Amino acid sequence: MMDYSSICYKNNFLNQVIVRVDFFHFIQTNMVFDEIIEKEILKIFPRRGKDQIIRFNSINVVLDPKNNNLQNANNEIAEGIQREYFTNDGGNKLILSNKFIIFEINNYVRFEVHRQWFQTIMLALFQKNRISATRTGIRYINIFDTSRIKLQKKFFTSEVASSLHINLVEEDMPRLIRSMHMAEYRIDEMTMNFRYGMFNPEYPNFLKKNDFVLDFDFFSNEIIDSSDVILQLLNKGHDEIQSLFEQSITDSLREVMAFEQVS
Known part of the structure; x- marks a missing residue:
């Protein structure tokens, strides 16, 4: 895989980055919202929102009395x-519960900056609790809004551009309401789903604008019990997503985004 780490754009169309980690076990409220953990969260997300009471399916794993080598999972409601939690400008959000943690980055700076956020908070969470993650993922959503850019097929590789309809004719029947495609990749034991096309923010209404999306979702369903391994997976996901993004666009779009080399 080529190294794209030195690539940066003055103008990008990155709408949101989402990092999510799902926990195998239900973590007790006093443990997941421990003072030490919240202290690290508030350093980055200083605005705390209201609590919402949630009922979760809590899985208790017990040994089968007839065979100690087998395990049964009993679902209980907890x-x-x-x-x-929000940053001061309200642009970025962290959601924490007894069963998952989600980072929603809407004001993206650079991966190195946000990686430090993930590392600091996940380390505090794992140091205080014995956690096993059942799913870990990172997702980049790029939206090419026609209010910001006049879309052209030459901006994308031929396969991706095939789902872009430049001219929308309202009289045509049947009327197009969405044109989305997905490619799924296996990377070692991890998965990357690449969704691209005209996603239609007003779906299922008729498609009125040819807004275009490149949506990359990288995740693992492997059991992970270390914050270091989670960070390694996020690093891997970022690199794979950046590589596939660069393989999906052309120099014509890079000129629009004002490509620059970062030293």
Whole structure:
């Protein structure tokens, strides 16, 4: 895989980056919202929102009395909390609950900056609790809004550009309401889904604008019990997503985004 780490754009169309980690076990409320963990969160997300009471399916794993080598998972309902935290400008959000943690980055700077956020908070969370993650993922959503750019097929490689309809004719029947495609990749034991096309923010209404999306979702369903391994997976996901993004666009779009080399 080529190294794209030195690539940066003055103008990008990155709408949102999402990092999500799902926990195998239900973590008790006093443990997941421990003072030490919240202290690290508030350094980055100083605005704390209201608590929301959530009922979760809590899995208790027990040994089968007839065979100690087998395990049964019993579902029970557990009541917990979901709490939101925001940066001062309100542009970025962290959602923490007894069963998952989600980072929603809407004002993206650079991966190196946000990686430090993930590392600091995940380390505090794992140091205080014995956690096993059942799913870990990172997702980049790029939206090419026609209010910002006049879309052209030459901006994308031929396969991606095939789902872009430049001229929308309202009289045509049947009327187009969405044109989305997906390619799925296996990378070692991880998965990357690449969705691209005209996503239609007003779906299922008729498609009125040819807004275009490049949506990359990289994740693993492997059991992970270390914050270091989670960070390694996020690093891997970022690199794979950046590589596929660069393989999906052309120099014509790079000129629009004002490509620059970062030293």
